[in-house]
Amino acid sequence: MSNLLDLLIAGLATGAIYAIVAVGFTLLWQTSQTINFAQGEFVMLPAFLMLAVMHAGAPFWVAIVIGIALSLLLLGLGFKLLLVDPMLRHGVLPLAIATMALAIGIKEAAKQFWSAEASPFPSIIPGGDITIFGRIVALQSIGVLVLAILAVLGLTTLLNRTSIGHQMQAAAQNPTVARIVGVPVERMILLTFLINAFLVALASLLITPIYLAKFSNGEVLGQAAFIAAIVGGFNQVRGAIAGGLLIGVVDNLSAAYVSTQYRAAVPLVLLIAIILFRPQGMMGRPEERTV
Amino acid sequence: MKPVFLASALLATVLTGAAIAQSGAPIKLANVAELSGGGATVGTNWKNGIDLAIEEINSKGGVLGRKLEVTHADSQSNPGVARAQVQKALDAEPYVLLGPGYSGSVKVTAPLAAEAGIAQIMGGEAAELTTAGNKFLFRTSFGQQSSMPKVAKYINDDLKAKSVAIVWVNNDFGKGGRDSISKEFAKYNIKVAADLSTEAGQADFAADVSKIKAAAPDAVFVYVNEEESARILKELKRQGVTVPLVGETTLVGQKVVELAGDAANGARGHVGLTTDAPVELVKAFRDKFVKKYNYVPDHNGLKGWLAIYMIKATTEKMGKVDSKGFADALHGFTITAAKEPGILMDATFDANGDIDRQGFLVEIVEGKQVVKQVLPKLGN
Numbered sequence: 304m305s306n307l308l309d310l311l312i313a314g315l316a317t318g319a320i321y322a323i324v325a326v327g328f329t330l331l332w333q334t335s336q337t338i339n340f341a342q343g344e345f346v347m348l349p350a351f352l353m354l355a356v357m358h359a360g361a362p363f364w365v366a367i368v369i370g371i372a373l374s375l376l377l378l379g380l381g382f383k384l385l386l387v388d389p390m391l392r393h394g395v396l397p398l399a400i401a402t403m404a405l406a407i408g409i410k411e412a413a414k415q416f417w418s419a420e421a422s423p424f425p426s427i428i429p430g431g432d433i434t435i436f437g438r439i440v441a442l443q444s445i446g447v448l449v450l451a452i453l454a455v456l457g458l459t460t461l462l463n464r465t466s467i468g469h470q471m472q473a474a475a476q477n478p479t480v481a482r483i484v485g486v487p488v489e490r491m492i493l494l495t496f497l498i499n500a501f502l503v504a505l506a507s508l509l510i511t512p513i514y515l516a517k518f519s520n521g522e523v524l525g526q527a528a529f530i531a532a533i534v535g536g537f538n539q540v541r542g543a544i545a546g547g548l549l550i551g552v553v554d555n556l557s558a559a560y561v562s563t564q565y566r567a568a569v570p571l572v573l574l575i576a577i578i579l580f581r582p583q584g585m586m587g588r589p590e591e592r593t594v
Numbered sequence: 595m596k597p598v599f600l601a602s603a604l605l606a607t608v609l610t611g612a613a614i615a616q617s618g619a620p621i622k623l624a625n626v627a628e629l630s631g632g633g634a635t636v637g638t639n640w641k642n643g644i645d646l647a648i649e650e651i652n653s654k655g656g657v658l659g660r661k662l663e664v665t666h667a668d669s670q671s672n673p674g675v676a677r678a679q680v681q682k683a684l685d686a687e688p689y690v691l692l693g694p695g696y697s698g699s700v701k702v703t704a705p706l707a708a709e710a711g712i713a714q715i716m717g718g719e720a721a722e723l724t725t726a727g728n729k730f731l732f733r734t735s736f737g738q739q740s741s742m743p744k745v746a747k748y749i750n751d752d753l754k755a756k757s758v759a760i761v762w763v764n765n766d767f768g769k770g771g772r773d774s775i776s777k778e779f780a781k782y783n784i785k786v787a788a789d790l791s792t793e794a795g796q797a798d799f800a801a802d803v804s805k806i807k808a809a810a811p812d813a814v815f816v817y818v819n820e821e822e823s824a825r826i827l828k829e830l831k832r833q834g835v836t837v838p839l840v841g842e843t844t845l846v847g848q849k850v851v852e853l854a855g856d857a858a859n860g861a862r863g864h865v866g867l868t869t870d871a872p873v874e875l876v877k878a879f880r881d882k883f884v885k886k887y888n889y890v891p892d893h894n895g896l897k898g899w900l901a902i903y904m905i906k907a908t909t910e911k912m913g914k915v916d917s918k919g920f921a922d923a924l925h926g927f928t929i930t931a932a933k934e935p936g937i938l939m940d941a942t943f944d945a946n947g948d949i950d951r952q953g954f955l956v957e958i959v960e961g962k963q964v965v966k967q968v969l970p971k972l973g974n
Binding site: 513520 | 629630631634635764790791792795796797800801802804805808821824825828829833834849852853854855856
């Protein structure tokens, strides 16, 4: 039982990071029909940007600020203007393929300009332990979980309780009508790209101290977040959150109780089951398209 | 008569010129290593060690008056790619093949080099590599059959552990280590409290460490590659595991210390090669390496360096650059540091290509390897 509690806490901490990345997936899909297969590499890159700033002699907090700013510029604004806008007019599939190419490009560039070797990355959460139900739990696990939950709460508050959030939802649900009623749809779409860039930078900050900074980190993260988004519901932010947490926990439990070798397969089995029996995801809503 | 004389003179001139060109031509070596992928730390250190040694040897006039020249190919830490790269390297007919560092890659490439009759000096440590009768394969470090008995003895005699959790990576290197140490534990009646297989490149060790905690062993034996060692050390610290952590070179190497930070403190292990060895020649190597590359190498940097000096010493012993005779000349050869300082410590190569040399038991203290015991060369 105590072992199960350890596994649940560790799984929720990792799952919360998957959830942040998966939320970005769903936001981009809802507002611009962008399936970003480079989302994992988007998580990998900010850590390297922050490391580069630190190597230039800046303290960690300055590196975080500059790293997030660069992420907004490159992974938010740059991604939308240079890749999504030109490709989207050719359809969803060419754009998806372009993001696959982008993923390879970012990964190889990180390897080329930084190193193929892993690098250490500092944690924003201090080391140490706390006791929960008689179990010693790492402060880092709790910290990651709390920060991820705060980020998600902040985002849902923005989407549901503010005028900008309502405009973003309107732009996502029906851009034509939104335009008619005066919603600046293009600006709202840009905002979702910037939010996604912020989320991936945050995820990078939280996961890299555990995974170490390595050019290949995006492969695991991208796949996990993609599965989480589909399992939870690709068209619902709350679904992506639930999917992320579920995948994190399932991954840890399957590593412990099934087998380490097959741990990667278990979320995929879950994905297949969801596609077969509930294609809209756990919390998603069915969508129909005319052909 | 005159035309015949002139033709003979011309032929002689051409042949002499060719011979001069041949004797002055560089000795070509081919290196296939893990320059990217999970083993990038291994391959990069190995490559840098090779380049440093070649630079030093060439600056002193080369080997038998000829410069050394090496080509580097990336195996991407993938045995399939390694095999293709080795085949390509062998097609260029190198004097000696260097690498790979991963045992799995060595296993699939060794038959190719043997078939070509080219000696292969590699970094793999799996026990089985030198037990298959390959007469062209040579180690630069101890095989598991040499190191694991020392680790098990240390766990039994010094740590007095009665139960141990084994964490190993599911590849040829890890399986070989796990099998060897399990056999040694059985001799001491040490119980295996948990037997945990992990994957190469694994990023998340939370579940594995939870299982270790549940098994409550007296010590944990960790046998995974460098980056994974750093990740599991961090997770072990995160989850508050305080029992002794014991391993081999891959647990207590410089790169692991750099990546794991404070979490590496207290880790112990047997290392065949360490830049913190209390040996003046090793310290001099470390200084040269740091000066050139601006970081402290791990044991793979030493392995790459030693591979080149093995080639130099063996070639000078033969007195000629003879690719086909190289392997025979290295079998049974003892290279002494007194005669060839580049070899750093006296080393003997047996008929299987295994190496005998002094080893060390180290512990990480405040981010540094501290040598606790020096284990002498067996053949002293």
